[in-house]
Amino acid sequence: MQPKLAPLTECPCARAVETVGEWWSILILRDALLRGLTRFDEFERSLGIAPNMLARRLKHLAESGLFERRLYSERPKRYEYVLTEKGRDFFPVVTALIGYANRHLAPEGASLLLAERGSGAPVIPAVVDAATLQPITVDNVDIIAGPRASAGMRERLATAARAKAN
Amino acid sequence: MQPKLAPLTECPCARAVETVGEWWSILILRDALLRGLTRFDEFERSLGIAPNMLARRLKHLAESGLFERRLYSERPKRYEYVLTEKGRDFFPVVTALIGYANRHLAPEGASLLLAERGSGAPVIPAVVDAATLQPITVDNVDIIAGPRASAGMRERLATAARAKAN
DNA sequence: ATTGTAGCTTGCAAAAAGATAGTAACTTCT
């Protein structure tokens, strides 16, 4: 996973992929977010992941600021991994992914659903514009350069707009 | 990337990760969705990816039904990769990811934004419940077993609910 | 006839992932 091209790392999508874009990271976050896991051995058992892999991923996620490595026992020294605000804010992405998978990747029916806390009413995730609450689809939304876009990025976005228009 | 544990592949999240959960797949989809790319060499140049990698990923994504490999020239035989409905529906996930990255991974400011087609009004992606249009957060949504959940899955979800409650 | 274009495939080295075993520092059970 090398961010070779400069414009690649400039794209927010590529940045996200750098931080959480691998198999285990997303699955670890899923367990932390959805099941409230915090301990090394909880993740280990839940995922069936090799301990060296888990150690590496947790370290990376902690360094990226999604988990806080917190001492919960002085003697013996024991650490747990608690989601930060940045980590908890990843929840919507996970639910969007679950929504997608339930729609397209579960032909035999869903085995996991979302429900409103309290009422238990079913929740179907939808990605909308925060202002208008209109669903976001490939046909009604364009990408544009942000304030910090480089010249190269602006150039590529210009050609992108032309391509999408037809 | 092996789906070792059975309960792992039962989780929609794990399934999604199996299909699109790697570096290049998401970046390829990003370019197809956001910039409208379809040709092998367009992806190659845009991503700086090695051709064997690109061939493998495109093949996998085509087999997974996100792209259709379409002949666009008989002599010489030339193929392009066109997003299917299943592929285009991945767009919301990508925008959710972009939203997350712009919030947390771009301290110096965003270089890529979303805009409404036509009006050009800025679009901020939010993941909400399709019915109530309330934002989905880790604090107001639980996971519950779906109709097709296995016994093991139900068991794990039961302990999950308890863990999250505190 | 040579160059160029598009879409790959092959071979090989390097990097990453994964299984297994082991360690450190305790606590608890007998």
Place this chain on the structure above:
DNA sequence: AGAAGTTACTATCTTTTTGCAAGCTACAAT
């Protein structure tokens, strides 16, 4: 007191995946 966990890892080794460079096929254009 000794043996057997528990928790959170690290170390070592094997397997798998990745990525680069090069080549290749089938054609079009010059």
